[in-house]
Amino acid sequence: MAGPYRQGRLGVTLERARAHAEGLDSRTHDEIQQLRFGRPHEVLSEIRAYLLRRSEEMNTKNNPIKLLRLRQTDEAALIVLGPAIDKGPTPEHFHFDSGARLSFGLTLRGVDGASKLVSFRYHYQLPANRTPEFLRFDLNDAPDADPLSEPRCHLHPGLEKVRIPFSLHDPFEILDRIFFVLEKGL
């Protein structure tokens, strides 16, 4: 029988779940709004240097200097590596020793000589015959009307329609988890 939430009894209503998801999403949104990074070309430079160091520690050859691209307009800047949609391995992906591959896109907006985060997607495709098939870390550019189903920052655990809230927003913290946790775990 459903009862008050958090009183040790079964009975979380959908409305309460949505309310909690809204609260979590609101806090996430506030945190992200406060984050500041360097100018877009500085962020590109740092990501490139990060990937260069990781490349040198791997057996698989990658050339981050050729892979990373920046598109800058007056309003926003987009840093990408690999294709927007993963439909199979390409030379533009970042390839790991495990057989996994990475593609990502990161959008920034300039503000007061720095930049703030708008959105990102980090698509980590696991090697063949592994489950889940992929993990994708997404940041939407705004909260959704239904944050329970679509939290602003979320992880797709191999399922496009499933989104689990995710609390890491710094691009380097996500890359750290990919290189030092996911790769090591395979």
Added chain:
Amino acid sequence: MPEFLSQPSVEIARRLELRGGNAWIAVLSPPGGPALALDELRTELRSILQISARVLPLGTATFEGLREALQQPNDDAVLLSAGADLTPEKWSSLDIMRSALERTGPVILWLAPNDVANLTQFAPNIRSFIGGSIFIAAPDGGIMTEEDRQRRVKELEKQYQLTNGEIVRRAESKQLPPEPHFVEWLVLIGRGDLV
């Protein structure tokens, strides 16, 4: 007249990282936008070498001032900015004090394109330290080409079966989902204002 090797800043920084300590190079500023090129080089030095990068103008520097500035600290990257008006006497003074300029962190001579002649003529000791490590600062090769941009837009159009026009309309009427692909799409077609 044969030209020096043109290198984007990230490649110059990589070379310095590979060399290790006591490195000396010269970088020639591009004809247009030297300030931007210098800023890019400093950014890459910080990212690749993980050290700070200072710019010291040579024109007004004294022996004591320069020696002290290069040693405190002595392990960051220092860009010595020559300026087109550095006199032969100043070049000679710099050359004479070359030993006092030696340090652990890299020294980058930031030169106007015509300064190499002055360097060789009036500062042969420094030129000897630099050897053949004279590079022209090239634009960052990481800028997305038009071909690449169009390819990405086509990729998104095919995936979502929508046109650029439809994306813009939906964004203007606040009906576009907030997903990262659509944000990127708008930036790719130059409508970052709708993000």
Added chain:
Amino acid sequence: MSGLVSTPGSQLQRRDRFRAYMRAFNPTAPAPGVIKAGLVCEDLHRFLFRNLAGRADLEPGSQQLLVGGIGSGKTTELLLARRWLRDQGHVLPFYIDISKATDLAELNTGSLVASFGVALARHFTNDFDDYKRDPELRKKLGQPFDEVWTYAYGKRETVWVPREDLASGPDVDDLEDEEGYYAVRNVPGKLKPPLPALRRDVQHTRAPLEKFLTAARETHKEIVVIFDGLDRLLDATKFWSVAQQDLRLFRELKVSVLATAPLSVLFRVGVAQSISDHFDRVQHLPVIAADPENGSLRSVLEKRRGSELLSDQDADSICHYSGGVLRDLISLSRDAAEEAYVSDHDSITVADVEKVVHQLGIGYLRGLGPGAIETLLNLQSSKSFQIDQAANVELLVTRRVLEYSSTDFRVHPALLSVIPRPESKSA
């Protein structure tokens, strides 16, 4: 499809291999570290350093010059000489890079003596255990220490400024003492940008120096001072104008001197004759010929394990295009490896060597006018080179022309590979 897969661990191994090579081939590494790391071929100049050091030891007060072009290995030879002298046990050698101690552009009479005095004083106060334990010694050397230090670095002194020396004005009117006031004045020393110095000044330091030397000679029979950096004064006249008086005092004190000097000293241009006549020995450190019979340059590469990345053929090519200038040899070897690494090669290729030789050559080419180019092409074709012409000495100093002996001059091979040839006229 995956990224290109190397063999396991090979990326890291590749990086480590190239980095180790680059460390061994660092043309700007401080010479003491390079010697200590065992990367120096001590017999490269047939153990010249032993000859220089031996004479300095056997002939107290002797004065020898080591003259060579930029990047020829002078500092290394002098440091090897210092090590040899130290190993003898009875010699106290001092190595002083005068260009680090003071602004050579402002160098004047007394600077060499001042820097030697400071080094000698520091030897007692910092390094000399007996001094620390012996209050009598400290008492004996305290005043000479102050005198030497003041001579070198100047002092602040309080002076009385009489009223009549001041211009009138509100500040003067405010003086409490109607006679004048005390002011603190900086008196600069020899190792700061100096005021013009009186030449008799040098002799004033003789007394304190003699006290230090007497104390030093109680434990070390001979004192030798090695001055590096004077070759940076590219003009022989300037070198002589500042060194002459100081060197006279060193001879009087029976302190042997080894010093570097500008290349122009060798060629009897202007004051060069009187310089050579003053010294007991003027030793030329020539460029090393890369002839096939002479394996010296190859031995430099092998000492640093150049074969890790260099084939025999590329090693020979680098030896040739360095012209025998040691720093250029090391630079080309390092640059070729760097080129190979960024080009994703597993070792140095012919293309890598060609690229870096080209870079070195155009560095030398920049700034050469038509007249200079004609001189160089003439030298190449007819071996003719007028060393008494100032413009030609400049070509030597800037290493466009290399001296293999006092009569054998050649165009730097890297420069020769890029120098524009005049178009041949059709008949």
